[in-house]
Amino acid sequence: MKKLEKIALAHQLKREGFNVSAIARKCGVSRNTVYAYLEKDFDTAMEWVDILKTRRKKLDVYQDVILDWLREHPDLSASQISDWLEERCDFWEVGESTVRSYVKELRVQYHIPKILRKRHFEAIQELPKGKQIQVDFGELKVKVTDGRTMKVYVIAFVLSHSRYKYAEWQEKPFTTRDVLRCHENAFEYFGGITEEIVYDQDKLMTVSENGGDLIFTEEFQAYKQNRDFRVYLCRKADPESKGKIENVAKFIKYNFGKNRVFHQIETWNEQCLAWLERKGNYQVHNTIKKRPVEVFALEKPHLRKVSLPLSFESNLNYSITRMVHKDNVIKYKSNRYSVPLGTYQSNEDNTVYIQEEGEKLFIKSSPDGVLLATHKISTGKGKLIKNTHHSRDRSKGIAAYMDTIRKSFQDEKKIQAFLDELYERYPRYIRDQLQVLQKAITQYETFTQQALDICLREKLWSANDFHDVVKHLSTMKGVEEQTPEDELSATSVPKELLKQKAALRDMDSYIKILGGI
Known part of the structure; x- marks a missing residue:
């Protein structure tokens, strides 16, 4: 009777003045289906539903086969079953959505629930006052007054203890300078700074993890030293390591920005601050069961005071970056260039920096870091340019x-x-x-x-x-x-480039340790 109920609901909504698109959303069907429903009166609908109950379906011929697959592999998806029907049974007569509906009915009828492998997460103890700020980014499409849509970008800050929030929007993607300026505004809004700031991995702040000794962009490193805070960097593509980060940007986007008409960025930010006072920081938080503004009043004395806002003028030029793919190649100008086997690491930051000089392409781990590979730039397209020594397996347990x-x-x-x-x-x-x-x-x-x-x-x-x-x-x-000779011969690199070294820490700190040696 489910289809009959939907037909009746479609007729009722039509009488109440809803258009076809609205009816489709409320009934959970397509607009074409709504048109078909509206063409049927009650008697015709009853006959049609009875026919549906008794008619044979094209997939009935393969019912036993599909059931065998489901019983053997309870986690099998409808998409895979559709592919297997084409591959193993040469059956192409129905679409994937039809297979999905048929498989769903079989699972219910024969009690074969789909097995989902879930990852278990552990609740984290609440952090003390003044301990940590979390930072998150987001973007949102909004309507403009003239009917167009545009994209705006937000950076959000939240105090981990009190859940007290600050957010700032702009009309273009954030640069490192924008991020630092927003940090200063957040510290002024909070009235201080915490011991630690948590970031998801972002190229605006970090260059490399360097075996656990994080390497930051030059601007961010200078700012971090000036403001003297500790950084906690979440591991890329690892949701468990991101357990500390609340998705505050998503909360701000969909509770403040959604369905709001954009006029200009200054007005938008003023409205956001007003929303934070009225809603974001005032309503009871679902986890701590308290109003963030009230908890913040107790946390604020524990924040470390900061000096006047800093200036972030910079003329830094950044190298071109590329991502290392899992087959240990980078893509550049419609071609693929190899890097040493093992360069790609799962769940790691696989960014490399490239520099073109004449006919040579140099690939580095960081702008001033280790030279990974040198290639002659190909003039063709769709080619794989690979050094023979990049095929050696350098991995060890x-x-x-x-x-x-x-x-x-x-x-x-x-x-x-x-x-x-x-x-x-x-x-x-x-x-x-x-x-x-x-x-x-x-x-x-x-x-x-x-x-x-x-x-x-x-x-x-x-x-x-x-x-x-x-x-x-x-x-x-x-x-x-x-430098080992085989490494020198493996890459034809200009001597002046080989002499470039990554920036090292100041050795003065070791002179005292090594005194007399």
């Missing part, structure tokens, strides 16, 4: 990797203690840390044991610290860094 590193040291107990600390402090980045360590051992083999002793004595628990110490020891002894 963590245990085997550690064992290789242990054998490079005279005192295996000391290196084991260092490796244990690395694993405890950088569990998410242990492979990256081992790669940095292996590189330092290869380049400065003579000084590795001495550097290890210093790191253990001074509690420098990072592969990057180890690399800095061993490099400093080598510099003091007048020994230059050695």
Whole structure:
């Protein structure tokens, strides 16, 4: 009787003055179906429904086959069944939506529910007052007064303890300078700054995770040092690591911006601030069951005061970026260029920086970082340009990797203690840390044991610290860094480019540690 009820509802809504589009939305059917419903009177509708009950369907011939598939694979989707019917049974006579409806009926009739593999998440303890701000971005299409639609962009801030929010909109995508300006406005709105700020991964702030020692864009690094806050960066494509981030931007977009007519950005931001006072920060929060404005009154004294707003003038030029695909290639000007096997890492930031000089294309891990590959630029289209040495499998298991590193040291107990600390402090980045360590051992083999002793004595628990110490020891002894010959021959790179190094931390901090050595 479900179809009969929909037919009756369509006629009722038509009598009440609803148009066909509105009726289709309310009945959950297409407009063509609504037209068909409205053409039927009650008697015709009854006859039609009876026919539907008894008529044979084209898929009935394959019912037993489909049931066998569903019983064997309860998680099988209707799309896969449609594909299997075409592939295995040469059946093409119905569309995928028809298969979907048929499979849905079979699941109900024969009690074969679809198995969904769910990921389990753990509730997180509430953070103390003044501990953390979370930052989120969003965009929204809005109607303009002349009937057009346009896209506006929002950055949202929320205090983790009180859920007190601030948001700022603009008509163009955010730049790093825009983000920093909005930070200053948020700190002024909150009346202070927290110890930590949480970000989803964004190219406006971060360049690379560098084995756990985050590398930020130059502008953001300078700002972070000036304002002296700690950064928590969520892992890309990992929803569990993003458990701290509330989707506050989505809340603001659909509770403030949806169906609102846009006039100008200044008015829009004024309306948003008024909405925050009236609604966003005043209504009872569903999790803490309190009004954010009331909890914020208790949290505000715990915020650290900030100085006057900063200026963000900058003339920085950024390199062109590309994403490394899972087959370890980048796309550039309609061609594909290889990078070393293992460059792509699942759930990691796979951005690389490219630079074109003459007929050469240079691919780097960061603007001033490691050179990953050099290619001659192809004049064709749709081609794969691949270096032969990029096909070697450089991956190792963590245990085997550690064992290789242990054998490079005279005192295996000391290196084991260092490796244990690395694993405890950088569990998410242990492979990256081992790669940095292996590189330092290869380049400065003579000084590795001495550097290890210093790191253990001074509690420098990072592969990057180890690399800095061993490099400093080598510099003091007048020994230059050695680049393996096979790496030099594998890439035809100009000497002046090979001499470019990534920015390192100030070595003055190690001179005191290394005094007298």
